[in-house]
Amino acid sequence: MKKLMVAAAVALLVAGAFADTFYVDAVNGHDDWNGEADYEHRDESVTPVKGPKRTLQTAVDLMTATTKADQTGDTLYIAEGDYTNGMNSAGTARATLPKGGQLVGVGDRDCIRIFGGATNGEWTAESTFRCLSVSSWSVVRNMTLCNGRATAGDAGGGCTGAGTYLDCVFTNNYCAKGGSSGSNAGRGGALYDGTAIRCLFVRNNTEGYGASVYNGKAFNCVFKGAGGSSDTMNTM
Numbered sequence: 001m002k003k004l005m006v007a008a009a010v011a012l013l014v015a016g017a018f019a020d021t022f023y024v025d026a027v028n029g030h031d032d033w034n035g036e037a038d039y040e041h042r043d044e045s046v047t048p049v050k051g052p053k054r055t056l057q058t059a060v061d062l063m064t065a066t067t068k069a070d071q072t073g074d075t076l077y078i079a080e081g082d083y084t085n086g087m088n089s090a091g092t093a094r095a096t097l098p099k100g101g102q103l104v105g106v107g108d109r110d111c112i113r114i115f116g117g118a119t120n121g122e123w124t125a126e127s128t129f130r131c132l133s134v135s136s137w138s139v140v141r142n143m144t145l146c147n148g149r150a151t152a153g154d155a156g157g158g159c160t161g162a163g164t165y166l167d168c169v170f171t172n173n174y175c176a177k178g179g180s181s182g183s184n185a186g187r188g189g190a191l192y193d194g195t196a197i198r199c200l201f202v203r204n205n206t207e208g209y210g211a212s213v214y215n216g217k218a219f220n221c222v223f224k225g226a227g228g229s230s231d232t233m234n235t236m
Contacts, residue, residue: 020074023052024059026081031058038077038106052079055086056114057095066100069137073100078143080111093130093148097138097163105142109169116148116158116173128154131173134163134194141166148173148190155214156192157206164195175206188214196221201231 021036023029028039029052037043042051053059056078063074088096094114097103105112117129131145138161145168148158158173159165170190189206191213201212203225212223212231223231 019072020062020064022059022062022074022076023079024054024056024076024083025052025079026054026056026083026085027079028052029054029059029079031055035059035062038079056083057086057088060095060097060101060103063098063101065098065135066137069100071100073098073102073138075102075104077104077106078112080105080107081113083114087129088133090133092128093133093160096133097135097140097161099135100137101135102139103132103141103143104139109142109144109167112143114143114145116146127151130156130159132159132161134159134161134165136162138163139166140164140168142168144169144171145190146171146173150175152176155187156190157188158190158204159194160188160192162193162195164197165191165199167198168196169200169202170196170204170212171200171202173204175208188212188216191216195219200224204231 023035023038025039031054033049033051033053035053037050039052042049059076063076066073083094087094114131116131128150130148134140140163145158150157157175158170173190175187175189187209189211190201190204193215195217197219199221201223204212
């Protein structure tokens with residue numbers, strides 16, 4: 001039995017041996033810093049400065065995607081602040097989290113806010129701009145995801161992708177509708193194709209199906225103030 005326990009411990013260490021830790025701080029960080037320390041523990045005596053990045057996607061770019069579902073991926077710690085700068089390479093979200101990545105809020109989740117469109121002139125009625133695109137095996141924890149927008153034909157106004165969201169708040173996200181049904185219908189005002197656990201959904205809306213969640217999973221979540229349809233659809 002002891003040998004089995006040692007073997008299991010070694011396996012866990014190997015799985016996480018290559019995982020790195022990074023930091024982003026919208027208030028105190030700088031994008032010319034290396035992202036390898038939080039602001040409190042920054043080291044300005046070295047070049048580049050060992051400290052947090054400022055822009056979310058710039059910090060996410062430091063993370064490496066995993067190749068297996070059971071591997072521990074890189075972790076990005078996100079400090080309190082409003083994240084309204086930058087976008088992913090597709091121009092459709094504030095950032096895209098790679099496979100296996102972990103985005104973890106540090107502090108009060110109500111004070112860690114990732115904004116989608118309609119905050120700084122990037123979003124128009126003809127474009128989609130979400131808070132996050134979250135790849136499979138990835139985890140987002142302890143933050144607020146707000147003001148995401150998706151136009152007709154797109155799904156998931158706030159976030160999309162097969163990742164998992166823990167202890168998050170989704171609010172004021174919206175998915176438009178371009179037709180009566182099918183691929184043109186708004187699908188998932190806040191979340192499409194993800195798993196939400198212990199999350200709070202407040203005032204999300206869609207002109208189609210699932211004001212909060214469509215085609216995903218929701219466990220121990222609270223829904224308040226849904227828009228033009230039921231909160232969930234095609235959701236476990």
